[in-house]
Amino acid sequence: MSVIFTARGALNQDTFEGSGQIVNDGREHLTIDLRNLYFIDSYALVTLLTIATLFAQWGESVLVRLPRAQGPKTYMARMHFFELLPDNVELDGERPIAGEHARWLVPLTRLDISAGEFGVEQIANFVYPQLPRRLAGGFTEAIAEIGMNVVQHSQAEVGFVAAQRFEKQYQTRKPPRVQLVMGDAGIGIRSSLATVHPEVAKMTDEQAILKALEPGVTSKPGIQSGVGLDTVREYTAMFQGVLRIRSDRATVVLRRGHLAESRPVPGLSGTIVAVELCSGRVPPAGAAARARGG
Amino acid sequence: MAGRRRTVQMHKFGELLLTRDRARSVATKLPAADILILSFKGVKVASPSFLDQIIRSMYSRGVTEIQFDHFNRQTGRNIDRVLDAMDLVEAKEIEEALVG
Numbered sequence: 485m486s487v488i489f490t491a492r493g494a495l496n497q498d499t500f501e502g503s504g505q506i507v508n509d510g511r512e513h514l515t516i517d518l519r520n521l522y523f524i525d526s527y528a529l530v531t532l533l534t535i536a537t538l539f540a541q542w543g544e545s546v547l548v549r550l551p552r553a554q555g556p557k558t559y560m561a562r563m564h565f566f567e568l569l570p571d572n573v574e575l576d577g578e579r580p581i582a583g584e585h586a587r588w589l590v591p592l593t594r595l596d597i598s599a600g601e602f603g604v605e606q607i608a609n610f611v612y613p614q615l616p617r618r619l620a621g622g623f624t625e626a627i628a629e630i631g632m633n634v635v636q637h638s639q640a641e642v643g644f645v646a647a648q649r650f651e652k653q654y655q656t657r658k659p660p661r662v663q664l665v666m667g668d669a670g671i672g673i674r675s676s677l678a679t680v681h682p683e684v685a686k687m688t689d690e691q692a693i694l695k696a697l698e699p700g701v702t703s704k705p706g707i708q709s710g711v712g713l714d715t716v717r718e719y720t721a722m723f724q725g726v727l728r729i730r731s732d733r734a735t736v737v738l739r740r741g742h743l744a745e746s747r748p749v750p751g752l753s754g755t756i757v758a759v760e761l762c763s764g765r766v767p768p769a770g771a772a773a774r775a776r777g778g
Numbered sequence: 779m780a781g782r783r784r785t786v787q788m789h790k791f792g793e794l795l796l797t798r799d800r801a802r803s804v805a806t807k808l809p810a811a812d813i814l815i816l817s818f819k820g821v822k823v824a825s826p827s828f829l830d831q832i833i834r835s836m837y838s839r840g841v842t843e844i845q846f847d848h849f850n851r852q853t854g855r856n857i858d859r860v861l862d863a864m865d866l867v868e869a870k871e872i873e874e875a876l877v878g
Contacts, residue, residue: 601797608796612822625825628796632827715826 540570595643604631638670689734723761781812789820801831
């Protein structure tokens with residue numbers, strides 16, 4: 485059974501789920517076809533890198549077809565995507581080389597899970613100086629809480645983090661905006677919570693994610709782990725941002741702290757958490773006219 | 779009789795105080811006292827997990843009271859809300875232990 489990811493234009497957190505398919509061709513193979521890619525975000529990069537690393541570790545063959553367009557190829561190189569691919573991953577062209585470091589990017593970084601929480605601190609110390617002052621504190625705390633969750637609960641060997649600062653408005657979100665994505669190939673939220681909340685084993689992945697977002701819920705009672713995803717939710721609400729959690733077979737999206745989307749998705753080991761904080765909101769186009777009765 | 783009071787400048791341990799491991803490490807370097815005043819002047823971020831672990835570690839070492847100085851202004855967070863969040867985690871744990 486082979487897995488094929490095909491980029492058709494933009495590959496981001498909204499389009500990612502539609503890009504993958506499973507083919508019963510009697511082979512065990514992963515192909516990431518980026519030839520028609522013109523835009524990719526940190527969410528797609530972290531997810532693809534996690535999947536490629538996992539397949540390579542299992543000894544399956546992995547092929548990456550490089551983007552034809554120079555823009556996304558350069559961006560992926562700057563984000564160290566090609567650098568971090570395991571050596572046994574095949575590329576259909578020369579491995580692109582990273583250019584100058586851009587100060588608005590936190591390139592893909594392997595989360596050193598064996599280093600425990602100090603690995604999380606290293607990333608936080610790296611990220612903090614690159615962020616706008618107003619967002620830096622909340623964002624860094626979110627990194628720490630999500631990172632500690634990965635280290636303590638995921639039982640993962642593979643995890644990546646990336647972040648980016650945006651200076652342009654997107655939809656109604658005012659700049660500067662910062663986005664953090666942390667992914668792991670661990671046991672997922674449902675299995676982790678089920679170790680201490682047996683009722684969670686009977687839940688769907690969507691229900692388990694929502695349970696993990698409740699205040700005070702932890703899968704490590706008694707050893708005092710992080711305050712968890714509820715704190716991250718609080719930050720995204722405070723900074724009018726977006727929190728997206730994909731775990732195994734479900735994705736849950738919260739906007740400004742409120743549930744905006746919850747749906748089943750194709751199964752993928754582990755958890756991807758994406759947080760976007762922004763400097764505020766502008767009214768959506770037409771809102772002023774509607775308010776005037778126009 | 780008033781207990782021994784000691785004040786500690788937390789920035790000595792870093793500008794970002796985030797994890798429980800860091801808190802355990804810091805706690806071993808804090809002085810013995812009855813009342814411990816932790817000054818966060820110069821600290822940019824102190825996470826709820828860090829604070830909770832510091833509190834637990836120091837109470838287990840015999841400190842009877844911990845005060846937080848310059849916390850709200852330095853970190854932009856309200857210490858009472860942070861501690862409430864940690865109390866909620868603990869309350870849930872106790873509740874689950876009793877039910878379980």
